[in-house]
Amino acid sequence: MTSPLELLSVEHLLSEEERDLRDAVAHFVDDRVRPSIADWYEDGLSEGAVRELALEAGKLGLLGMHLTGYGCAGTNAVSYGLACMELEAGDSGVRSLVSVQGSLAMFAIWKFGSEEQKQRWLPGMAAGELIGCFGLTEPDFGSNPAGMRTRARRDGDDWVLDGTKMWITNGTVADVAVVWARCDDGAVRGFLVPAGTPGFSAPKIGKKLSLRASVTSELVLEGVRLPADAVLPEVSSLRGPLSCLNEARFGIVFGALGAARDCLAAAISYAQTREVFDRPLASFQLTQAKLADMALELQKGYLLALHLGRLKDAEKLTPQQVSLGKLNNVREALAIARECRTILGANGITLEYPVLRHANNLESVLTYEGTSEVHQLVIGQALTGESAFS
Numbered sequence: 253m254t255s256p257l258e259l260l261s262v263e264h265l266l267s268e269e270e271r272d273l274r275d276a277v278a279h280f281v282d283d284r285v286r287p288s289i290a291d292w293y294e295d296g297l298s299e300g301a302v303r304e305l306a307l308e309a310g311k312l313g314l315l316g317m318h319l320t321g322y323g324c325a326g327t328n329a330v331s332y333g334l335a336c337m338e339l340e341a342g343d344s345g346v347r348s349l350v351s352v353q354g355s356l357a358m359f360a361i362w363k364f365g366s367e368e369q370k371q372r373w374l375p376g377m378a379a380g381e382l383i384g385c386f387g388l389t390e391p392d393f394g395s396n397p398a399g400m401r402t403r404a405r406r407d408g409d410d411w412v413l414d415g416t417k418m419w420i421t422n423g424t425v426a427d428v429a430v431v432w433a434r435c436d437d438g439a440v441r442g443f444l445v446p447a448g449t450p451g452f453s454a455p456k457i458g459k460k461l462s463l464r465a466s467v468t469s470e471l472v473l474e475g476v477r478l479p480a481d482a483v484l485p486e487v488s489s490l491r492g493p494l495s496c497l498n499e500a501r502f503g504i505v506f507g508a509l510g511a512a513r514d515c516l517a518a519a520i521s522y523a524q525t526r527e528v529f530d531r532p533l534a535s536f537q538l539t540q541a542k543l544a545d546m547a548l549e550l551q552k553g554y555l556l557a558l559h560l561g562r563l564k565d566a567e568k569l570t571p572q573q574v575s576l577g578k579l580n581n582v583r584e585a586l587a588i589a590r591e592c593r594t595i596l597g598a599n600g601i602t603l604e605y606p607v608l609r610h611a612n613n614l615e616s617v618l619t620y621e622g623t624s625e626v627h628q629l630v631i632g633q634a635l636t637g638e639s640a641f642s
C-alpha cells in the first residue's frame with residue numbers, strides 16, 4: 253500500500269534537510285498534539301496550553317522560522333511550508349498559532365519595525381516566551397480592510413488609538429498586539445500595543461464551532477495612549493498588513509494539505525477495517541473511486557505548494573500565485589475532509605476521528621487570510637486586467 257502523499261514520489265523533490273525538519277515537526281505533532289487534540293477541541297484550548305505550545309514550538313525553532321536574525325531559524329520557505337503541513341495535520345489551530353506568531357506578528361516587526369523594536373520583541377517571540385497577535389480585521393471590515401474605522405491620532409509626541417478589532421487569533425493571550433489603524437493624515441500604520449496598556453483589552457470570542465483549539469479574540473482600544481516609538485516606522489499604507497498576510501497565506505498553501513492528508517489516512521485505515529455487507533468497505537469500487545480522487549487532488553496540491561515554495565525561495569513568487577495556491581489547496585482540502593467524513597459514516601462525526609474536526613477547522617481557513625471569493629477576484633483581475641472588487 254502506498255501512502256496518500258507518496259503516489260507521485262514528491263518526497264524525492266525535497267532535500268535531506270527539508271525532510272529532516274519535516275520529520276521533526278511530525279514527531280512533535282505525534283507527541284504533543286495528537287494525544288490531546290480531541291480534548292483541546294472539545295474544551296477549547298486554554299491560554300495556558302497556548303503558552304506551553306508556543307514555548308515548545310519556540311524550542312523547535314518553528315516561530316518566525318523563515319526569518320533571519322533575532323533568534324529566528326532562517327530556514328528556506330519550503331521548510332516553513334512543510335512545517336505548516338505537519339502542524340496542520342495535527343490541527344489547523346496549532347498551525348494558526350505558529351502562522352500568526354511568525355508570519356503575521358513577527359514578520360510585521362521584522363519587516364517594518366525599528367532596530368529597537370526588533371531587539372525588544374523578536375528574540376522572545378522566536379523563543380515562544382512572548383506571544384504576538386495581528387489586528388487588522390474589524391467587526392464591519394474583513395475583506396475590505398481599507399474601510400477600517402480604528403483611528404490613531406497624534407497628541408504631542410504620543411499616539412492615541414481608538415477602535416475595535418475582531419476575530420484576532422491569540423488576542424487574549426498575546427503580550428503584544430500589532431494593531432493597524434488609520435491616522436489623521438489618511439495613512440495606515442502599524443502600532444505595537446503591549447498587553448496591559450490602559451484602555452486596551454482583548455476579550456475572548458466564545459461559541460466557536462471551528463478552530464476551537466485556538467484562541468480567537470476581540471481587541472478593544474479606548475483612548476489607548478502609546479509613546480512615539482510604538483509605531484512601525486517603515487510602513488504607512490495597507491501594503492504593510494497585506495504583505496504580512498501574503499506570508500501567512502503561503503504557509504496555508506502547504507498547511508491545508510496536512511489536514512487533508514490526515515483525513516485521507518484516517519479514511520483509508522477505516523475503510524480497510526470496517527466491514528459492510530460482509531466485505532471491507534475498502535473493497536468497494538465506489539469507496540476506491542473516492543479515495544483515488546482524493547489522493548489525486550492531494551498530490552496535485554502538494555506539487556503546487558512545492559512549486560510555489562521553490563518560487564518563493566527564488567524570490568519570484570507573486571501575490572497572485574499565492575492566491576492561486578491558497579484558493580486551490582484550501583478548497584480541495586475542505587472537499588477531501590468532507591468526503592472522508594462520508595467514508596467514516598456516523599463515526600465520522602465524533603472526535604474519535606479527525607475528519608469532522610479538520611473539516612470544521614478548514615471552514616475558518618477558507619475564510620481567513622483572504623476568503624476564497626477574494627482570491628478568485630485576485631486571479632480574475634490577473635487574467636482580465638479588470639478589478640471586480642467593488
Ligand SMILES: Cc1cc2nc3c(=O)[nH]c(=O)nc-3n(C[C@H](O)[C@H](O)[C@H](O)COP(=O)(O)OP(=O)(O)OC[C@H]3O[C@@H](n4cnc5c(N)ncnc54)[C@H](O)[C@@H]3O)c2cc1C
Nearest residue numbers: 386387388389394395419420421463616620621623625641
Ligand atoms: C478563526 C479565525 C481567526 C482569524 N484570525 C485573524 C487574525 O488573527 N487577524 C485578523 O486581522 N483577522 C483574523 N480573522 C479574520 C479574517 O481574516 C476575516 O474573517 C476575513 O478577512 C473575512 O472577513 P469577514 O469575516 O468580515 O467577511 P466579509 O468580508 O464580510 O465577507 C463575507 C462574504 O462576502 C464575500 N465578499 C467580500 N467582498 C466581496 C467582493 N468584493 N466580491 C464578492 N464577494 C465578496 C466574502 O468572500 C465572504 O464570502 C480570523 C477569522 C477567523 C474565522
